Structure formats: structure tokens, C-alpha cells
Amino acid sequence: MTADRATLAVDDLRVRYVGRAEQALDGVSLVVGPGEMVGVAGRTRAGKSTLALVAAGFIPRVIRARLEGRVTLDGLSVPTATAAQLGGRVGIVFSTPANQLSTSKLTVRDELAFGLENLAIPRSDMDRRIDDVLDRLGIAHLADREPLALSGGEQQRVAIASILAMGTGLLVLDEPAAELDPVGATAVADILADLSAAGTATLVAEHLVGILGRATRVAVLDRGHVAVEGPPGQALGSAAIGPIGLHPPTLVALAEAAGLPATAAFDETRIADALSSSTNAPPTTPAAGRRQMPLAWEAVRDEPPTTIEVRALVHRYPTGIDAVRGVTLSIAAGESIAIVGQNGSGKTTLVKHLNGLLRPSSGDVRLGGRTIAGRPVHEIARTVGLVFQHPDDQIFNRTVEREVAFGPRQLGVGQPSLDLLVERAIAAVGLDGERITNPYDLGSSERKLVTLASVLATEPAIMILDEPTNGQDGPGLDRVGAIVDGWTAAGRTVVAITHDMEFAAAHFGRIVVMRGGEIVADGPPDRILGPDLRDVLTSTGLIAPPAARIAARLGLPGVPRDADELLARLRRHRGTRDGAVRT
Amino acid sequence: MSSTATGYYRAGASWLHRRNPTTKLLALFWIILATFLLPPASLVVIAAAIGAAAATASLLRPLLRSLRIPLVLLASIVVVNALFFPEGRDVLFAFGPVAVTREGLTFGLVSAGRIGIIFLASLLFLFTTLADDLLEALVARGVSSRLAFVVLSAVQMVPRLQARAYAILDAQQARGLPIAGSLRTRVRALVPLIGPILLGSLIDVRERTLALEARSFGARPRRTAYRIVADPPVDRWLRVGVIVGLVAVVAVAVGGVGR
Numbered sequence: 001m002t003a004d005r006a007t008l009a010v011d012d013l014r015v016r017y018v019g020r021a022e023q024a025l026d027g028v029s030l031v032v033g034p035g036e037m038v039g040v041a042g043r044t045r046a047g048k049s050t051l052a053l054v055a056a057g058f059i060p061r062v063i064r065a066r067l068e069g070r071v072t073l074d075g076l077s078v079p080t081a082t083a084a085q086l087g088g089r090v091g092i093v094f095s096t097p098a099n100q101l102s103t104s105k106l107t108v109r110d111e112l113a114f115g116l117e118n119l120a121i122p123r124s125d126m127d128r129r130i131d132d133v134l135d136r137l138g139i140a141h142l143a144d145r146e147p148l149a150l151s152g153g154e155q156q157r158v159a160i161a162s163i164l165a166m167g168t169g170l171l172v173l174d175e176p177a178a179e180l181d182p183v184g185a186t187a188v189a190d191i192l193a194d195l196s197a198a199g200t201a202t203l204v205a206e207h208l209v210g211i212l213g214r215a216t217r218v219a220v221l222d223r224g225h226v227a228v229e230g231p232p233g234q235a236l237g238s239a240a241i242g243p244i245g246l247h248p249p250t251l252v253a254l255a256e257a258a259g260l261p262a263t264a265a266f267d268e269t270r271i272a273d274a275l276s277s278s279t280n281a282p283p284t285t286p287a288a289g290r291r292q293m294p295l296a297w298e299a300v301r302d303e304p305p306t307t308i309e310v311r312a313l314v315h316r317y318p319t320g321i322d323a324v325r326g327v328t329l330s331i332a333a334g335e336s337i338a339i340v341g342q343n344g345s346g347k348t349t350l351v352k353h354l355n356g357l358l359r360p361s362s363g364d365v366r367l368g369g370r371t372i373a374g375r376p377v378h379e380i381a382r383t384v385g386l387v388f389q390h391p392d393d394q395i396f397n398r399t400v401e402r403e404v405a406f407g408p409r410q411l412g413v414g415q416p417s418l419d420l421l422v423e424r425a426i427a428a429v430g431l432d433g434e435r436i437t438n439p440y441d442l443g444s445s446e447r448k449l450v451t452l453a454s455v456l457a458t459e460p461a462i463m464i465l466d467e468p469t470n471g472q473d474g475p476g477l478d479r480v481g482a483i484v485d486g487w488t489a490a491g492r493t494v495v496a497i498t499h500d501m502e503f504a505a506a507h508f509g510r511i512v513v514m515r516g517g518e519i520v521a522d523g524p525p526d527r528i529l530g531p532d533l534r535d536v537l538t539s540t541g542l543i544a545p546p547a548a549r550i551a552a553r554l555g556l557p558g559v560p561r562d563a564d565e566l567l568a569r570l571r572r573h574r575g576t577r578d579g580a581v582r583t
Numbered sequence: 584m585s586s587t588a589t590g591y592y593r594a595g596a597s598w599l600h601r602r603n604p605t606t607k608l609l610a611l612f613w614i615i616l617a618t619f620l621l622p623p624a625s626l627v628v629i630a631a632a633i634g635a636a637a638a639t640a641s642l643l644r645p646l647l648r649s650l651r652i653p654l655v656l657l658a659s660i661v662v663v664n665a666l667f668f669p670e671g672r673d674v675l676f677a678f679g680p681v682a683v684t685r686e687g688l689t690f691g692l693v694s695a696g697r698i699g700i701i702f703l704a705s706l707l708f709l710f711t712t713l714a715d716d717l718l719e720a721l722v723a724r725g726v727s728s729r730l731a732f733v734v735l736s737a738v739q740m741v742p743r744l745q746a747r748a749y750a751i752l753d754a755q756q757a758r759g760l761p762i763a764g765s766l767r768t769r770v771r772a773l774v775p776l777i778g779p780i781l782l783g784s785l786i787d788v789r790e791r792t793l794a795l796e797a798r799s800f801g802a803r804p805r806r807t808a809y810r811i812v813a814d815p816p817v818d819r820w821l822r823v824g825v826i827v828g829l830v831a832v833v834a835v836a837v838g839g840v841g842r
Contacts, residue, residue: 001829055798058793062792062793062796082802083796083799083801083802084799084802084803086799086802087799087802088799089804091797091798092793092794092797093794094793094794095788096790099787099790099791099793099794100585101794102603102795102798102800103739103791104714104715104718104735104739105715106713106715108808110715110810113810114800114809114810115796115799116807116809117806117807117809118798118799118800118801118802118803118806119802119803119806120803120805120806120807121800121807121808123807123808123809126807126809145673159794162798163797163798166798166799173723284751352753353709357756358758359752376761377756377757378756378759378760378761378762381756381757381758381759382759384759386754386757388750388753388754390750392779392782392783392786392787393747393751393753393754394751394758394775394779395752395778395779395782396774396775396777396778396779396782397778406758406760406775407758407759409758410758410759410761411759440782440786450637451754454758455757455758458758458759476703477613500685573642576745
């Protein structure tokens with residue numbers, strides 16, 4: 001199978017958006033050739049999306065900006081090319097799966113035909129091209145399904161297929177896995193690796209190590225320029241990304257600690273071998289001591305910690321589908337619970353019962369021993385705060401400050417407590433410098449932090465977070481983690497839905513695994529992510545985080561939260577073993 | 584939540600479902616024109632015809648049930664006109680200072696009837712027409728694909744905005760906003776609802792537009808079609824009939840004015 005071949009060459013690219021003082025890109029040079037998958041990493045606002053939009057020909061044609069430098073696709077100047085010239089040569093996929101589709105097609109087959117129709121491909125050629133791309137991506141079984149009824153991971157694969165069906169030689173992706181569950185993210189990563197191996201030039205901006213680790217090369221952007229470029233193990237290593245405020249991924253850190261070359265950075269077998277055979281366990285990883293202190297938060301409102309109980313909860317949607325099927329869950333004050341499971345396993349439906357947005361078809365939810373049946377949502381909001389997945393479904397104020405003040409104001413919090421809550425909440429998410437910024441001038445990952453702050457400011461006894469880490473870079477992840485740690489340290493409760501198993505292991509005392517509307521496992525990370533429950537986890541499409549996987553290979557007891565904890569356990573384990581030998 | 588690909592479409596194979604979208608669009612246009620240009624008495628006939636058409640397509644019940652959406656609007660048009668029609672002279676009955684006039688009641692009933700009929704006819708069109716078929720049929724008739732897409736987006740907009748509105752109300756209630764209760768409470772809940780609907784939709788539209796651009800939508804003057812929308816010979820005759828009807832309605836209206 002040969003793919004259409006193309007080479008993208010970016011030379012000294014500078015981009016400044018209209019009305020902005022700072023450069024979004026400031027002298028970027030990069031080449032993506034056939035058979036290459038180039039990952040673009042970097043912190044929020046480093047210029048990753050801008051680079052993707054330029055490569056796809058959207059800047060300055062669709063999105064206005066001042067552009068200098070050269071960007072060519074097989075010699076064609078991309079910034080000055082017309083839509084007709086670029087069509088069928090380059091395509092882009094963004095992060096929100098449903099928005100990548102034409103929304104009017106009833107089958108995947110029709111969806112793939114849409115681009116071909118626009119290119120005026122003769123009708124007689126369409127079926128062949130559609131079948132060909134369905135085969136190449138291994139999604140022939142989706143051909144007759146309705147695109148909007150597919151899971152996010154399936155939709156993203158259809159979106160990629162619809163671009164490739166047009167004969168595209170350069171595939172550009174802007175955080176394609178940001179909203180996917182681990183199964184979907186892995187499927188997308190597999191497809192990208194296969195496609196580039198078969199010849200498609202691929203440029204992918206991402207935070208997720210699952211995608212970046214599969215790239216042939218990674219370019220790390222810092223404030224508009226390429227800080228480092230090389231194989232993923234090297235470009236994501238501590239020497240490369242430490243100076244710009246990012247942490248190396250766990251596997252990379254462990255490979256470094258074990259003294260392995262960059263090429264082995266994602267090879268779990270080699271990492272485990274090197275760690276088990278080295279006589280002296282390395283003292284720490286090069287990135288040790290990075291864990292952020294828990295957020296210190298003194299109570300302002302007089303809202304005491306409380307318990308929440310879910311009893312035999314069933315939720316049946318009007319369509320007759322049971323989204324939650326008999327869940328019982330007892331949560332003590334001060335607990336931190338991560339709810340994990342594939343999309344569609346009932347996680348969001350379950351947590352929407354905790355503040356009364358959904359009411360049980362049968363069963364009961366009790367707050368501090370009292371049922372919440374009959375109590376209106378805005379009243380329960382005094383005790384239970386819920387941060388939704390999509391920030392754009394709630395932000396409406398002109399400034400970050402006003403948006404964050406909305407919640408406590410609704411609860412009737414007066415001065416000076418209001419100002420205090422707003423100030424602390426904004427500081428907790430690290431947006432001190434943006435208090436009077438319009439939230440819509442921030443990036444989507446920062447808007448997400450604004451919504452987190454807006455619920456934090458209501459100081460709920462029980463805080464529920466739906467996918468709080470989506471789209472966050474390393475520092476953003478640390479901030480969210482510090483908030484979870486600080487909230488529970490103060491005796492309050494956090495319940496978070498998350499796909500990020502590393503985040504779940506690092507900040508939560510209890511992990512609840514859901515599948516098909518039921519809880520299939522519930523316990524501390526040590527048990528849930530340990531070898532005994534590996535099959536249960538796998539059956540839900542999840543896998544233990546990297547440190548836990550390596551620990552299992554080494555036969556270490558327990559589940560380490562990160563690379564340093566793994567090394568510490570390894571040392572302790574060796575110490576007892578050697579001690580035993582000596583006596 | 585109904586998916587936006589199907590929108591209001593109700594799958595079926597009735598004679599109404601099988602008509603080409605342009606035929607139905609033309610007929611809808613005739614009905615809109617006729618309700619305004621023909622004498623008010625004809626409204627009863629048109630309403631009955633729509634009802635009969637819906638019944639033969641087994642859609643009468645959902646069509647009538649959906650009438651509750653504009654019911655408040657229609658009722659208030661009748662009441663306000665019955666009581667306050669400026670040219671009302673013939674008082675039917677009076678309660679103190681306000682009186683129901685024959686002219687007012689008639690005008691209110693006719694106005695509400697027109698709006699009700701257009702609502703029902705449009706809904707029946709959406710019930711039996713797939714948005715994508717409409718797009719393809721319009722493009723096949725030489726309508727610019729961009730314009731056709733605007734029509735398609737409009738058809739899909741309501742269910743999409745509905746879904747978004749529910750998500751926003753959820754998020755605002757979770758931050759302590761009361762949304763039910765007194766009129767004042769409901770009005771206060773409007774700003775936190777409408778703000779994100781507008782702003783969020785703009786962000787959505789931007790991403791959708793870029794995704795369409797990435798599929799070369801509108802990049803070439805001509806496009807080809809993968810799916811052929813059926814256009815049986817009977818549709819051609821029907822369209823000729825509807826066009827004759829259009830001319831007739833205009834003629835009656837112009838003649839009526841001249842008389």
C-alpha cells in the first residue's frame with residue numbers, strides 16, 4: 001500500500017496574531033517528510049496550535065495573522081496557496097471529535113465521500129477510494145455506522161480517514177487525543193504510527209506521551225521557537241525539557257535513571273531489565289523533587305465536611321437505556337476518589353446524581369445522612385460543587401474575576417469573604433496575572449482552569465471534577481493535583497472522573513472502576529492498579545500507569561505513584577533482600 | 584437527545600418521505616404564500632390538507648403534539664388582538680373597561696392560524712426530509728454548496744442549541760444558580776444561559792468551519808455527488824403543479840387587490 005507522499009518544509013517562520021504584541025511563533029524551522037511522524041510538544045501557549053494551523057494552510061488565509069518566513073509543501077508556498085490548491089494535499093484534525101465531521105451524514109461511508117465530492121472526484125472512483133482508506137485504517141467495520149453515534153476515538157479515526165481519502169500526503173493534527181479515553185487515544189496513536197510508517201507525512205501537536213512516544217521525532221516548542229528537536233526519548237528527556245518547566249514522562253525519567261540511551265526511553269522491557277540488573281538502584285531521577293506542595297486553603301465559608309452515600313442507584317434514560325445499573329458507593333469526608341472507565345461506562349451520569357442534576361430512576365443519594373430527593377440543585381450547590389468537562393458551556397463573564405465570583409455570589413457570600421474566595425481560587429489555578437482578562441482571550445486549557453476556580457471559589461465540602469486534566473500541560477497538571485491534595489488535606493472530599501491513570505494514582509486515595517454502568521472494582525490504588533486486578537482493568541480498556549507497570553515487571557510490592565517512588569521502593573526492596581542474605 | 588445528523592427527521596417510507604426535497608420545499612413555499620395571500624377561509628382547507636398529509640404518513644400524532652411549542656404564542660396573539668385590536672368596533676362582550684371585539688377576535692384567529700399552519704407545514708417538511716438529502720438536492724439544482732450548507736446549518740441549529748442550552752443550565756445550577764420559580768428568577772437565569780450559548784457557539788462554529796475547510800468544502804466551483812437523491816417522474820409533475828399553483832395564488836391575490 002503506497003500513500004500519497006509529501007514533504008513540508010518550514011523555514012524561519014514567524015507569526016504574530018492581529019492585535020497581539022508578542023509573537024506566537026518566533027523563528028521556527030522544521031521539516032516533515034514522507035514516513036515521518038513529527039510530534040510537537042511544549043507548554044500551553046508555546047505555539048503548537050499556531051504551527052499546526054500554518055502547516056495546514058489556515059494562517060493567514062482563514063485566521064488573520066502577520067506571517068514571515070517560508071512554509072512549503074513540495075515546493076508550493078502554503079501561506080499563499082488557495083483552498084483549491086491545498087485541498088487533497090494537506091488536511092487537519094482538531095481535538096473535539098464531533099466537530100471534525102460534517103454533521104449531516106448518516107453513514108461513515110457518506111462522511112468519507114464528503115471530501116471527495118468537494119474535490120469533484122468522479123462518482124465512479126469514490127467507492128474504491130473509500131474502501132481503500134477504510135482498509136488502511138482498519139475501520140471497515142464502521143463503514144455503515146452513523147458518524148455522530150460513534151465513540152470519540154472512533155470519530156477521530158473517521159476524521160483522519162476522511163482527510164486521507166482525499167489523497168492527502170500531509171496529515172496535521174492539533175491535540176487529536178485530548179478528549180479521548182485511553183482506548184481511543186491508543187487507537188489513534190496506533191493509526192498515526194502505521195500511517196507514517198506507510199509514508200504519510202504526519203505533524204501532530206500533543207501533550208500526551210502515548211502519542212508523542214510513537215513519533216519518529218519530537219520538536220519541543222518554547223515561547224515560539226524550537227527549544228529542542230530529536231527522537232522522543234531525547235527531546236522529552238530532563239536535559240531537554242527541564243529548563244522550560246516541563247517534566248520528563250515517567251518512562252523517560254526511569255530510562256535516564258537506569259542509564260539507558262534515548263532510543264530505549266519507551267521500551268518497558270529494557271527499562272525493567274536495566275533497573276533489575278543494576279547493582280545500585282539510582283538514588284533519584286534527574287527530575288526528582290518536582291512534586292508541588294498541596295494547596296493550602298483556610299476555610300472562609302462555614303460549610304463543614306460531610307459524607308455522601310449512593311444507594312442502589314439506577315438511572316434509566318428515556319430511550320430505555322440504563323446508564324447506571326445499581327451503584328452503591330459510600331464516601332467519607334476527606335476522601336479522594338478517582339472514577340475511571342471507558343467513555344459510556346456511566347461515570348458522568350453517576351456524578352450528575354451527586355448534586356441532583358439527574359434524579360435516580362430508583363435508589364437514593366444521601367448527603368450527610370439526609371436524602372437529596374426534592375432538594376433543588378442550586379441549594380445542593382452550597383455543599384457539592386461540580387466542574388464540567390467543557391468550559392465553554394458555562395463561561396459568560398467579561399473578566400476571569402467576575403466569572404469566578406459568579407458562584408459564591410449565587411450562594412449569597414458577601415464582602416469581604418467574596419473577594420478573599422475569588423483571589424484565592426484564581427491564585428490556586430495560577431491565573432493571578434489574568435484576573436481582568438476576558439476568559440475567551442485565554443486558551444481552552446486555561447478556560448478550563450477558570451471553571452475550576454469558579455467552583456473552588458464556592459468552597460464546596462464535596463468537589464466533583466469531570467476530566468480536570470484534559471488539555472493541561474505539566475504545570476497545569478501539577479496545579480490540579482495540588483488542589484486535589486489540598487482539598488482532601490483540609491478534610492473535604494474530591495471525586496474526579498479521569499482518563500489519566502497516572503494522575504489518579506498520584507493524587508487519589510481510592511479508585512473506582514466502572515464498566516457498563518456498574519462498579520467493577522473499588523479500592524486503594526495499590527490494589528486497583530496492582531497485578532491482582534490487572535485483568536479487571538484490562539477488561540475496561542484501561543492499563544496501569546507506567547511506574548506501576550515497571551514495578552510489576554520488577555516484582556516490587558505495591559504501586560508506586562511516580563518514577564521516584566518506584567526507585568525508592570526498589571532501594572528499600574534491595575536493602576531488605578541484601579540484609580536477608582547477609583544474616 | 585436526538586442526533587443532529589437526523590435532526591427532526593422521522594425515519595419512514597411513506598409517499599411524503601419519498602418525495603424529492605425540492606418538491607417538498609416548493610410545496611412549503613406555496614403554503615406559506617397561500618396562507619397570506621388567499622382569503623382567510625382557505626386557512627381551514629390548508630390546515631385540513633396538512634393534517635391529511637400527515638395522517639397518511641402516520642405523523643399526525645407527533646405533529647399535533649408538537650403544537651404545544653407555539654401554543655402560548657398563538658393563544659396570546661388571539662387574546663391580545665381580541666381585546667386590544669385598534670379598529671375593533673363590534674363588541675361581543677365586555678369585562679369592565681376591556682372588551683372583546685369581533686374584528687379583533689377575527690384578526691387574532693386569522694393571524695394565529697397563519698403562524699400555526701406555517702409551523703405545522705415546516706415541521707412536516709423536517710419530519711419527512713433528511714437534512715443531507717436537502718443539501719444534495721439543492722446542490723443538484725445548481726444552488727451554491729455554501730448557500731445550501733447555510734440552509735442545512737439552519738435546519739440543524741435548533742436541536743444543537745437545545746442540547747447546548749441543557750448543558751449550560753446544568754453547569755450554572757451546579758454553581759448555585761436557581762433556574763426555576765418566579766418570573767424574576769427565570770429572567771435572572773437568562774444572562775448566564777445566553778452568554779455561553781452565543782460565545783460557545785462561535786467557538787464551535789470556528790472549529791467546524793476549519794474542519795469543513797480541511798475537507799475542501801467550497802474550494803472548487805463544481806462538486807460531485809456520492810449519494811443520488813431520488814427524483815421520480817411524479818415529482819417533476821408535482822413540481823409543475825405546485826408552480827402553477829404559485830402563479831394561481833399570486834394571480835388571485837393581485838386580482839383580489841384590483842377588485
